[in-house]
Amino acid sequence: MEGWIFFLFNGIVYGLLLFMMSSGLTLIFSMMGVLNFAHASFYMLGAYFAYQISTITGFWPGLIVAPVLVGCIGALVERYFLRTVHRHGHVAELLFTFGLAMLIEEAVVLIWGRNPVPYTVPPDLDFALFQIGGMSYSAYKIFMMAVSITMFVFLYGVIARTRIGQIIQAALTHPETVGTLGHNVPRIFMLVFGAGTGLAGLAGVIGGNAFVTEPGMARALGTIVFVVIIVGGLGSLTGAFIASLLIGVIQTTAVAIDVSLTDIFATVGLDLRNVPLHELWSKRISDVAPILPYLFMVLILVLRPRGLLGTRDS
Amino acid sequence: MKHVLRSAILGAAMAAVASAFVPIAASAETVRIAYIDPLSGGFANIGNAGLAHFRFMVDKLNAEKALPDGLTYEIVPFDNKINAAESLTVLQSAIDQGIRYIVQGNGSSVAHALVDAIDKYNNRNPGEELLFLNYAAIDPALTNEKCNFWHFSFDANVNMKVAAMTDYLVERPEIKKVYLINQDYSFGQAVAAAAVKIIAEKRPDIEIVGNDLHPLIKVKDFSPYVAKIQQSGAEAVITGNWGNDLSLLVNAGKDAGLDVEWLTFYAGLLGGVSALGDAGVDHVRQISEWHANVPNAEMDPIVTEFKQLYPEFDWAYYRVGTLMNMLTKAVNEAGSPDPKAVAFKLEDMRLPTPVGEVWMRKDDHQMFQQLYLATLAKGMKFDLENSGIGFKTDQEFTLESTVLPTSCEMKRPE
Incomplete structure (x- = not known):
């Protein structure tokens, strides 16, 4: 069953990357109530900044500098645009972040062109660390896992255990009370938005070279990230963590299952080959694997609209 | 008076707009x-x-x-x-x-x-x-x-290209197991169907050890597919994938230490070589009608x-x-x-x-x-996308060898 261990491992790595993407999104939502459609665009910016930095200094400085740069851009966006739009309600916010996503994509095309850029895994980590069942496992993937887990522990610690975390949470539900206590609530929101986008930037730095850095990367990941936070429960960090892992594992292990509903029913003597929609039943599970997360989302929305660990029905 | 002026302006504006949209008569020249x-x-x-x-x-x-x-x-x-x-x-x-x-x-x-x-x-x-x-x-x-x-x-067309790939496999008797992975739409399905049919005709000893279809541009992580390919023991993979679906697949293969020949249609498509990088060198082949390193004095300039x-x-x-x-x-x-x-x-x-x-x-x-099967290689005379990587011919196929029968019943005008 070494093959299954490999599949499981792959699922966990992919899930952890999804978590890095979605943690910032769910953080911003839980703190500010803003659903940021441009979140994946900040992921893309992280990847492109890291590529640009890596052409000058190599990979490692970019790991720090690129997320900070992305976070600064995020904070500026909050300070000068989102804060103004915020007054006009959630619809205006959604439209603004939607437009921002397109703007960032076009800006990336203008600066770096439409073709993928050659952003590659650093040579220090580009080797096989160990083998499972004849399949080698690259050191970079383990590095991705480590970064992601560290991030979860750190974030959880900050929000649940520190004074800053308490102020941030209080500012969400009782902004005026927090304001009268002498805290600058708008600045707290700006910092949260900056931190959230910075996390997306970090995901871009380590995901951009594992996959492909090109102008379509934001759009490609944008939808799956929303699936994660809806399944996990809007605003729940732990929920996002569990949902990311679940979706990662479901998707990768499903690829390994080469049976269809027709085959399953055939084992109990039922022939589905001539019934209506027989093409649908004869699709193998492996063929529909990438669609399963969306199916999962629909099921969650029907059975438990608040998500696995969500606290509000919205 | 005011009305007359306004309608005159409106009329002029409409005429200007209309003239901008009048189709320019196809000039004889x-x-x-x-x-x-x-x-x-x-x-x-x-x-x-x-x-x-x-x-x-x-x-x-x-x-x-x-x-x-x-x-x-x-x-x-x-x-x-x-x-x-x-x-x-x-x-x-x-x-x-x-x-x-x-x-x-x-x-x-x-x-x-x-x-x-x-x-x-x-x-x-x-x-x-x-x-x-x-x-x-x-x-x-x-x-x-x-x-x-x-x-x-x-x-x-797909059938001709797959037939040429199979002719190449005839020259490589050590390849016994072939895996098919394609995008789930008309083109990818055509590649899979052609490969199953033509390989059975020309190299019946080859076993098709896998035939996967995955949704178009939806898959980010190809490592589970790579694990399947590895477990199947395939020595060559035929894929019609293009764009990110190809580069992510080949890169996931490289990460997992998968040692196969990739027989592709579109490795040289714009953006492909940049995204593949070194993962493609010496492993990825493409079937096409020409590539820049076919020695030819007329084409070089x-x-x-x-x-x-x-x-x-x-x-x-x-x-x-x-x-x-x-x-x-x-x-x-x-x-x-x-x-x-x-x-x-x-x-x-x-x-x-x-x-x-x-x-x-x-x-x-x-x-x-004519068709060429060519491998991505370094140090070639002409590279692609300034990457230092270009194509190197493995095998050339004559016009005659690519001719397949057709089921076309064409209706011709008088």
């Missing part, structure tokens, strides 16, 4: 060609690369005064956003502008839609026929069960000149040159740019090209040409 391909969105770079090829050829032929009676070519670009419905809208505006030649390549679904629409239009408007010259859509149905007199195909004019692209569509040269020959032989007369001249045409003769079969309007 230009043969205009509508280029219908994606020019915005995620595939814009590929559409723009094709457009650059056509512009280059048109400028060259106009400078040589290749057309009779002082005629010149003009390329008119139309953005179809790689969408069949959008393509029909822009086809209509091309017709409104009096354009009678259509070229398109990206997406067999688009090509099918255009063939249908053009066939209907030509039946209803005798004397004003349109002609569709397809430079890259390679669904075999286009020159088999869905063949049409007004459509000519200048790229080898074209490659260099094209790169100077369009630095972001490489000369990759050899067949675009062939297409324009065949069209020019047909117009000269017909003595007029009338699409119907030209279509009859294109049928059964043979034309010498720098690397060999090509032939447009009359039965199905499928063009036959």
Whole structure:
């Protein structure tokens, strides 16, 4: 069953990357109530900044500098645009972040062109660390896992255990009370938005070279990230963590299952080959694997609209 | 008074707008060609690369005064956003502008839609026929069960390319297990079906150890597919994947230490080599009608000149040159740019090209040409996308060896 261990491992790595993407999104939502459609665009910016930095200094400085740069851009966006739009309600916010996503994509095309850029895994980590069942496992993937887990522990610690975390949470539900206590609530929101986008930037730095850095990367990941936070429960960090892992594992292990509903029913003597929609039943599970997360989302929305660990029905 | 003035201004404005939209009457001096391909969105770079090829050829032929009676070519670009419905809208505006030649390549679904629409239009408007010259859509149905007199195909179709790949496998008896992984849409399914059929005919000892279809551009992490390929013990993988679906697949294979030959259709597609990087070198092969490192004194200056004019692209569509040269020959032989007369001249045409003769079969309007199987390699004379990586020929296939029978029953106009 070494093959299954490999599949499981792959699922966990992919899930952890999804978590890095979605943690910032769910953080911003839980703190500010803003659903940021441009979140994946900040992921893309992280990847492109890291590529640009890596052409000058190599990979490692970019790991720090690129997320900070992305976070600064995020904070500026909050300070000068989102804060103004915020007054006009959630619809205006959604439209603004939607437009921002397109703007960032076009800006990336203008600066770096439409073709993928050659952003590659650093040579220090580009080797096989160990083998499972004849399949080698690259050191970079383990590095991705480590970064992601560290991030979860750190974030959880900050929000649940520190004074800053308490102020941030209080500012969400009782902004005026927090304001009268002498805290600058708008600045707290700006910092949260900056931190959230910075996390997306970090995901871009380590995901951009594992996959492909090109102008379509934001759009490609944008939808799956929303699936994660809806399944996990809007605003729940732990929920996002569990949902990311679940979706990662479901998707990768499903690829390994080469049976269809027709085959399953055939084992109990039922022939589905001539019934209506027989093409649908004869699709193998492996063929529909990438669609399963969306199916999962629909099921969650029907059975438990608040998500696995969500606290509000919205 | 005020009213009169206002309506006068309105009238003038309307006249100005109307005149801007009046189709410029097709002047006798230009043969205009509508280029219908994606020019915005995620595939814009590929559409723009094709457009650059056509512009280059048109400028060259106009400078040589290749057309009779002082005629010149003009390329008119139309953005179809790689969408069949959008393509029909822009086809209509091309017709409104009096354009009678259509070229398109990206997406067999688009090509099918255009063939249908053009066939209907030509039946209803005798004397004003349109002609569709397809430079890259390679669904075999286009020159088999869905063949049409007004459509000519200048790229080898899926069946021909898979047959050539199989001829290569015949030379490599040590390959016993082949894995198929393709995108789940008409083209990917055609590749899978052709591979299953043709390998069983030519190399019956080969076992197809896997046949996966995955959704188009939806998969980010290909490592589970790679694990399946590894467990199957495959020595070669045949894939029609292109774009990120190819580079992510090959890169995931490299990460997992997968040692297979990748037999592909589109590794050299714009953006492919940059995204593949070193993972593709010596492992990834492509079947195509030409590549820059086929030694040829006539082609080398074209490659260099094209790169100077369009630095972001490489000369990759050899067949675009062939297409324009065949069209020019047909117009000269017909003595007029009338699409119907030209279509009859294109049928059964043979034309010498720098690397060999090509032939447009009359039965199905499928063009036959030499094919090359080539591997990505470093240190070649011409590289792609300034990556230092270029193609190196493994095997050459003659025109004759690529000829396959057709099921086309073509209806010809009077």
